[in-house]
Amino acid sequence: MTSLVMAAFISVASVLIFGVSLSEEAGGLSLNFYDRSCPGVYSAVDKVVRTHVMNAPSIAAPLLRMHFHDCFVRGCDGSVLLNSIKSQKAEKVAFPNLSLRGFEIIDEAKAVVEKLCPGVVSCADILALVARDAVHKVGGPSWNVPTGRRDGKLSRDTDALTNLPPANGNFSTLKSIFANVGLSVKDLVVLSGGHTIGTAHCSSINTRLYNFSGKGDMDPALDKTYAAQLKIKCKPGDTTNRVEMDPGSFKTFDNNYFSTLEKRRGLFQSDAALLTDNEATSYLKAELQSSTFSSDFGVSMEKMGKISVLTGTAGEIRRKCGFTN
Numbered sequence: 001m002t003s004l005v006m007a008a009f010i011s012v013a014s015v016l017i018f019g020v021s022l023s024e025e026a027g028g029l030s031l032n033f034y035d036r037s038c039p040g041v042y043s044a045v046d047k048v049v050r051t052h053v054m055n056a057p058s059i060a061a062p063l064l065r066m067h068f069h070d071c072f073v074r075g076c077d078g079s080v081l082l083n084s085i086k087s088q089k090a091e092k093v094a095f096p097n098l099s100l101r102g103f104e105i106i107d108e109a110k111a112v113v114e115k116l117c118p119g120v121v122s123c124a125d126i127l128a129l130v131a132r133d134a135v136h137k138v139g140g141p142s143w144n145v146p147t148g149r150r151d152g153k154l155s156r157d158t159d160a161l162t163n164l165p166p167a168n169g170n171f172s173t174l175k176s177i178f179a180n181v182g183l184s185v186k187d188l189v190v191l192s193g194g195h196t197i198g199t200a201h202c203s204s205i206n207t208r209l210y211n212f213s214g215k216g217d218m219d220p221a222l223d224k225t226y227a228a229q230l231k232i233k234c235k236p237g238d239t240t241n242r243v244e245m246d247p248g249s250f251k252t253f254d255n256n257y258f259s260t261l262e263k264r265r266g267l268f269q270s271d272a273a274l275l276t277d278n279e280a281t282s283y284l285k286a287e288l289q290s291s292t293f294s295s296d297f298g299v300s301m302e303k304m305g306k307i308s309v310l311t312g313t314a315g316e317i318r319r320k321c322g323f324t325n
């Protein structure tokens with residue numbers, strides 16, 4: 001028997017004997033990863049999230065965003081959670097991450113889980129679970145979070161700057177940043193729907209409102225009436241005030257974001273950019289007209305949660321999420 005045939009035989013045999021699913025093995029993640037080692041992890045994480053989101057529902061949005069920012073930079077490996085060290089500024093201090101909030105909730109969930117099963121559950125998995133549970137608590141869908149991610153040991157501010165999509169990104173920039181991590185145009189449209197919850201700093205839209213092409217003008221792609229309302233809340237140079245991402249419904253997870261977009265009231269250029277491409281526009285219309293947004297969002301989140309994960313013996317299980325062991 002050649003070694004190739006032998007390898008195939010062993011692989012098939014392991015499926016038959018141990019009941020290992022090949023599709024689960026392929027990503028290295030599985031839905032029953034902690035069944036034996038930490039069965040209580042899911043309810044423990046959910047409890048921490050419930051307490052915080054019930055107390056302040058606005059925290060759900062930044063927790064979702066944190067998972068997205070983790071996955072797009074070095075994969076979903078918890079690198080966004082690491083603190084800077086002497087020799088290296090971490091992702092956390094890169095400009096797009098300065099507005100992330102909720103790190104203390106991840107730390108709290110990790111501490112609870114460490115008590116339950118020390119050294120077993122990664123920070124990357126905890127973040128993926130927290131994001132799912134937080135969205136669900138504000139009326140959003142729930143989705144499968146296969147687990148088994150391990151934590152990375154490196155976090156570089158420059159990686160965040162290169163790999164996170166910019167608020168002023170045009171369609172081709174967004175498409176290629178998503179394609180780099182294996183996500184499609186449909187994923188881009190559907191996941192942009194995450195902007196149905198949360199708020200943004202005025203500084204994220206200042207240029208759009210006041211100096212779009214360097215001549216003191218406004219982005220012509222933005223609805224004029226809406227821009228006038230935004231200008232009341234956001235004065236030129238304002239770096240502290242915040243505006244609702246999905247006006248009137250920013251606390252609930254629904255498909256209202258897509259009708260906002262259609263009215264040219266998407267907050268960022270990246271939102272407006274989705275109207276500049278036919279394929280993206282057709283997905284956008286589909287999300288608006290059908291009731292599939294919840295399930296589509298779940299599908300794309302599950303896909304996003306698998307980006308370049310570390311599994312097996314790669315990386316480590318951090319003891320504290322802000323520090324490598």
Ligand code: HEM
Pocket residue numbers: 060061062064065068099101165166167168169174188191192194195197198199200201202203204245268270
């Ligand atoms: C498509 C490219 C994207 C760009 C350019 C982008 C950019 C931004 C920016 C600039 C903010 C405001 C930050 C601030 O001023 O405080 C923001 C907020 C937010 N983003 Fe995105 N984003 C994108 C995609 C996504 C995706 C894929 C998700 C989740 C799946 C997401 C979830 C959120 C949430 C929930 C907030 C509100 C955060 C809060 O309330 O603190 N975004 N985004």
